Amino acid sequence: MKTPNWPRRHFLATLACSAVSPAADVPYVHPRKVLLWECTRKEIRELFEEGRLKAAILPTGSTEQHNEHLAMIQDTASATLVAQQAALRLYPQVIVATPVAVGISPYWMDRKGTLTLRKETFLAVVYDICESLATHGIRCVLILNGHGGNEAALKESVPEFRRKLGIRLEAHSYWEAYSPEMARQYLATARIPGHAAEFETSFALAAFPERVRWEGVDYEKVKGKLGIKDPKSAAEDELFAREARLATAAKGQALIGIAVDWVVARLRAMMAA
Ligand SMILES: [Zn+2]
Numbered sequence: 001m002k003t004p005n006w007p008r009r010h011f012l013a014t015l016a017c018s019a020v021s022p023a024a025d026v027p028y029v030h031p032r033k034v035l036l037w038e039c040t041r042k043e044i045r046e047l048f049e050e051g052r053l054k055a056a057i058l059p060t061g062s063t064e065q066h067n068e069h070l071a072m073i074q075d076t077a078s079a080t081l082v083a084q085q086a087a088l089r090l091y092p093q094v095i096v097a098t099p100v101a102v103g104i105s106p107y108w109m110d111r112k113g114t115l116t117l118r119k120e121t122f123l124a125v126v127y128d129i130c131e132s133l134a135t136h137g138i139r140c141v142l143i144l145n146g147h148g149g150n151e152a153a154l155k156e157s158v159p160e161f162r163r164k165l166g167i168r169l170e171a172h173s174y175w176e177a178y179s180p181e182m183a184r185q186y187l188a189t190a191r192i193p194g195h196a197a198e199f200e201t202s203f204a205l206a207a208f209p210e211r212v213r214w215e216g217v218d219y220e221k222v223k224g225k226l227g228i229k230d231p232k233s234a235a236e237d238e239l240f241a242r243e244a245r246l247a248t249a250a251k252g253q254a255l256i257g258i259a260v261d262w263v264v265a266r267l268r269a270m271m272a273a
Pocket of ligand 1: 066075146147195196
C-alpha cells in the first residue's frame, strides 16, 4: 500500500481554504475535479447542464532547463498548481484546461533538455484551446502563464484573440500577484520570478518537493563544461545556482498562497464583468 503524503495533502487543503475564504465555507473538493483532462464527459456535461461552469483557466508554461537541481517542467507545473488551487476555491464555477507544457524558450537551447516552440506555433496552440473552450460555451478564459518567455507574446495577442472569439479573455503571469514589497518581505534576493533561483526553488519545495533534487549537484565541478555561449548568461546561471540554495518550503508556501488569492480575485472580477 502506498503511504499517503500527509504534509503535502495538508498543504493543499490549507491552500484550498486560505485566508480569503475561511475553511468552513469551502467544502472538500477532490483536486482532480477541477482539471478538465481528468474529468469524464459525463462530469463536464453535467457541469454545463447545471449552468455552473462559468470560466476556464489555461495554464501556459515551458519544458526547459532549470539549472542543475530543478525539473524541466517547473513553469508548467507551477502555473497549473496555482490554477488548480484557484479553481478549487471557486468550484464548481471554474475548470482548468490542459496546460500548454512547451513554451517559447529559444534562448535556453544551448542547455540540454530544453524544448521550444516558435512564437507562432505557441500562439496558435493557445488560440485553438481558447476557441475550443468558447465552442463549448465558456465565455470567460484566464490564460495563466508560468514562463517569462511567453509573456510578451501572450500580452500582445490577447486583444486580437478576444476580438476574434468574442469572450472575456485575459493573460497574466502568476507572479503579477507580487508587489516589490512582497518580494523583499519573503525572499532574501527579492527576485521574482528569476530563473530556477530562490523563488522558483521555494515554490517547488512547497508544492512538489520531488522536483527539487540537490543530490550530487556540484556547480563548481560542472560549470566549465556547461557550454553556455553568452558570458552574461553563464554568469547569471552561476548566480541563480547560488541563490537557489536560499530556497525554503515556507517561503514557497507563503508566495503560492498570495498567487492563488490574486488569481481568485481576477477570476471573480472577470466572471462579474
Ligand atoms: Zn522557470
